[in-house]
Structure formats: structure tokens, C-alpha cells
């Protein structure tokens with residue numbers, strides 16, 4: 001889902017009538033046009049007349065059209081030099097007079113525009129206000145009628161990053177391990193102690209026991225390495241999948 005934003009900025013010569021001064025925006029002010037015209041027509045009309053009425057964006061079912069830069073004030077909130085007019089980015093949602101499908105789509109597009117603005121200014125949902133907050137006017141009339149909380153909910157939902165279902169990672173098949181050699185108990189030295197042979201046997205027994213222990217240690221070591229390898233393979237598999245889902249931008 002993306003929204004086409006067309007710029008049809010008012011000429012600087014119109015600033016005296018339409019845009020009082022430069023501003024650092026502090027909020028979004030939502031309106032309904034109470035009309036059945038397209039966004040392009042709303043902006044053209046706003047630009048062509050000499051009424052002290054202006055707004056930054058008009059949004060319809062197809063696109064958003066911008067008439068005033070976001071860093072300049074507009075006359076829309078009915079609060080004269082108050083926070084609405086002097087700090088608000090005004091968004092007019094089109095086709096609110098008759099409502100219906102075109103209005104539904106316009107509202108959805110307004111949500112996309114609002115999300116774009118919130119993200120650019122690193123604002124949260126509390127920055128989304130309505131005309132009514134500043135002058136008590138029943139505006140945005142149809143959005144209010146359908147439910148303001150519903151509209152805020154649409155924005156909150158659109159703000160959330162898309163939920164990525166974690167891929168099902170197949171467990172690597174368990175490779176059957178060859179049976180371990182039978183563990184030999186320590187060899188007992190011969191009890192015969194009256195000959196040289198006996199010493200040799202004892203010496204050999206000790207050597208054999210030592211070799212047995214070394215062999216056991218080696219087997220354990222190989223098993224550990226195998227385990228580590230399997231963990232590493234699984235991890236590499238996950239990293240590969242993550243890379244495909246979230247490719248690293250060059």
C-alpha cells in the first residue's frame with residue numbers, strides 16, 4: 001500500500017492570504033471537506049480564491065494533493081493564532097458530504113498520509129488531532145460520525161510493522177550414531193608378584209588403562225564437536241532465511 005502524493009503548491013504571492021508565516025509543525029489536524037469534490041479540485045479551489053481558508057493536504061480515493069508546504073501555516077482550525085492554525089498540518093478528507101465508497105477510500109488514504117507524516121516527524125498517535133479540538137466545529141463530521149476512535153485505531157494499525165510469520169524451520173534429521181565401543185573396566189594387575197614378568201604386566205596394564213582413558217576422552221571430544229556442528233548448521237540455516245526475508249540493503 002502506498003499513496004501517491006502530488007504537489008500543487010500555492011504561489012508565494014498567495015502567502016499573504018493563505019499562509020501567515022513559517023512554522024515548525026507540532027501536530028496534524030484532521031478535517032472533512034463536507035463536499036463531494038476530488039482532492040485536486042479542492043486544492044485548485046483553495047488556491048484560486050482569496051478567502052482566508054487554506055489547508056496543507058486534500059486526500060481523496062486516488063491520491064493526496066499538497067497545496068501548502070508543511071513548514072508554513074494555513075487557516076483551517078478556526079482558532080486564529082492558536083495551536084491549530086499555527087502548528088497544525090491540515091488534512092482535508094474528500095467526499096465526506098455523501099460518504100460511501102469514495103469517502104471510505106479517501107479516509108484510508110488519509111491514514112496512509114498521516115502515518116507517513118507521523119513517521120517523518122517521529123510523532124506518536126497523540127499528535128493526531130481534529131478540527132473540533134480547536135474551535136468546537138463538527139469537523140471532521142463524517143469521520144466523527146463513523147467514530148473517531150475507529151479512525152485512530154486505523155492509524156495505529158497502519159503504524160505497526162507488518163507481522164512476519166516466522167518460517168517453520170525443519171529439524172535436521174537425526175543421523176544415527178554408531179554404537180560406542182563397550183567401555184572396558186580398568187584392567188586388574190596380575191597378582192603374581194614374584195617375577196620380573198609381573199612388573200612388566202603391571203606396567204602394560206597401566207599403559208593400557210591410560211590409553212583406554214585417552215580413547216574415551218577422544219570419543220567425548222568428537223561427540224561435542226558433532227553437537228557444535230549441528231547447532232552451527234541450524235543457526236546458519238536461520239541466518240540464511242532471515243537474510244532472504246530482510247535482505248541487507250547495499
Ligand SMILES: [Zn+2]
Nearest residue numbers: 031032131139
Ligand atoms: Zn475542518
